[in-house]
Amino acid sequence: MEKITEKFTVPGYYKDFRCKGGTCRHTCCGGLAVNITQEEYFRLVGMECSPSLRSDLDLALKPLNNPDPYRYACISPNFYGQCRLLDAEGLCELQKECGYGALTSVCKYFPRSPRMRDGAQCATANACEETLELLYNAETPWTTETAELTFYLAGAPETAGDAQSPLRAQIQRICVDIMSGGQNVVEQAPLGKRQATFIDTGKPDKSGAQDVPDMSPMSGEPLPIFSRLAKLEAFLAEIAPLMDLKNTEKLQEVLEQRSDQMNPVSPQPTKPTQPAQSMWTDPSYADAVKRLVHWAGETYPSVQPYCVAADLRVAQGFDEGQFRAALTAVRAHFPKFDEFLTKAIVNEMFYHCFPFAEPNITVHDAGEVLRHMVGMLVFLAATNLNESGTETELIDLFVGFFRMADLTAFHRNSLIVIRREHIE
Numbered sequence: 001m002e003k004i005t006e007k008f009t010v011p012g013y014y015k016d017f018r019c020k021g022g023t024c025r026h027t028c029c030g031g032l033a034v035n036i037t038q039e040e041y042f043r044l045v046g047m048e049c050s051p052s053l054r055s056d057l058d059l060a061l062k063p064l065n066n067p068d069p070y071r072y073a074c075i076s077p078n079f080y081g082q083c084r085l086l087d088a089e090g091l092c093e094l095q096k097e098c099g100y101g102a103l104t105s106v107c108k109y110f111p112r113s114p115r116m117r118d119g120a121q122c123a124t125a126n127a128c129e130e131t132l133e134l135l136y137n138a139e140t141p142w143t144t145e146t147a148e149l150t151f152y153l154a155g156a157p158e159t160a161g162d163a164q165s166p167l168r169a170q171i172q173r174i175c176v177d178i179m180s181g182g183q184n185v186v187e188q189a190p191l192g193k194r195q196a197t198f199i200d201t202g203k204p205d206k207s208g209a210q211d212v213p214d215m216s217p218m219s220g221e222p223l224p225i226f227s228r229l230a231k232l233e234a235f236l237a238e239i240a241p242l243m244d245l246k247n248t249e250k251l252q253e254v255l256e257q258r259s260d261q262m263n264p265v266s267p268q269p270t271k272p273t274q275p276a277q278s279m280w281t282d283p284s285y286a287d288a289v290k291r292l293v294h295w296a297g298e299t300y301p302s303v304q305p306y307c308v309a310a311d312l313r314v315a316q317g318f319d320e321g322q323f324r325a326a327l328t329a330v331r332a333h334f335p336k337f338d339e340f341l342t343k344a345i346v347n348e349m350f351y352h353c354f355p356f357a358e359p360n361i362t363v364h365d366a367g368e369v370l371r372h373m374v375g376m377l378v379f380l381a382a383t384n385l386n387e388s389g390t391e392t393e394l395i396d397l398f399v400g401f402f403r404m405a406d407l408t409a410f411h412r413n414s415l416i417v418i419r420r421e422h423i424e
Contacts, residue, residue, distance in 0.1 A: 001152045003152055025392075026128075035071050057094075062076045075104070114151050117168075118168045125406045170255050172350075174255070175236075225342050288372060310384065313383045
């Protein structure tokens with residue numbers, strides 16, 4: 001184990017995060033095979049413990065095919081998808097009997113995720129209900145601050161070492177700032193005037209750019225997050241060719257220009273999104289969202305009940321008018337819905353170092369996946385929540401969705417579904 005003590009950039013809620021333990025409705029390790037290192041595997045195999053715990057460990061510890069020292073084995077779940085080391089109260093038997101130090105790195109720190117490649121930053125995953133509850137109940141916008149944190153990690157963390165690392169960090173900050181509506185304050189290497197002055201006004205700024213209206217391409221409903229997604233994708237489209245060509249000088253020039261502008265999108269005006277007579281104002285987008293929902297329901301247990309319910313509504317003729325009415329009712333019943341959706345997406349981006357979460361996904365593709373994730377969340381909310389719903393039900397829906405997004409290969413797999421015209 002290597003001790004890492006650094007000043008990390010963290011979300012404002014990070015200092016308030018506390019694991020809910022046995023009261024958690026969605027235990028972190030539920031349904032997961034937790035990967036562990038070679039050192040952790042042999043330590044657990046040789047650990048002195050009670051016969052009961054030894055039996056559970058022997059059943060749970062499974063060496064992986066083609067292992068390496070940092071991904072050597074896993075703690076496999078039982079037939080019901082639960083960790084074999086959880087007791088009836090949802091607490092870890094290993095920690096109860098042998099102490100916190102006996103835990104593996106993943107078990108110690110998840111949903112925290114220290115990232116070191118492009119600067120030290122750490123957030124907690126949206127797959128954790130406590131994270132989402134903190135976001136939902138926060139009275140302030142999503143922001144960041146610095147905190148000195150210590151982690152004991154298996155192996156040296158990935159650190160910055162190439163010429164584009166500072167540029168990637170700047171791109172990440174710009175993306176977060178766009179999606180947070182310009183309210184985010186990143187203490188590490190602030191972005192200058194744009195960060196302090198950019199707001200969604202819908203009016204042309206001094207550069208001649210114009211915000212797209214806050215319209216959902218699925219229904220014409222005014223959702224602020226969709227105008228920000230349009231700005232984000234415009235920014236990613238501009239930098240994507242420069243990233244592919246590794247044109248560092250030109251990329252730096254573009255980022256500096258963006259940092260000095262009030263509006264981060266391309267200076268070409270964007271056409272307003274207009275409502276259509278069909279169920280969706282953008283049929284191709286809506287069709288892709290529905291394909292994703294259907295596929296996710298067949299693939300990922302954490303969202304299965306929500307996706308099945310959505311499929312049923314569609315099969316019963318869930319049209320544009322019904323969608324509008326359902327979404328309006330959800331937003332009226334949950335006044336924080338728009339803000340919560342935005343905070344959750346921004347936190348997801350920060351957690352995954354968007355748009356660089358997946359090494360084999362381009363920045364353009366990362367933006368496309370994010371836009372469809374938002375569409376799925378809005379669609380699932382409209383088809384599953386109603387005027388008698390509780391905040392707990394809203395949180396549970398988001399937890400189910402982000403357990404899929406955070407803990408599986410959803411990002412890579414969803415691109416295939418997005419670009420497929422139909423499901424066999």
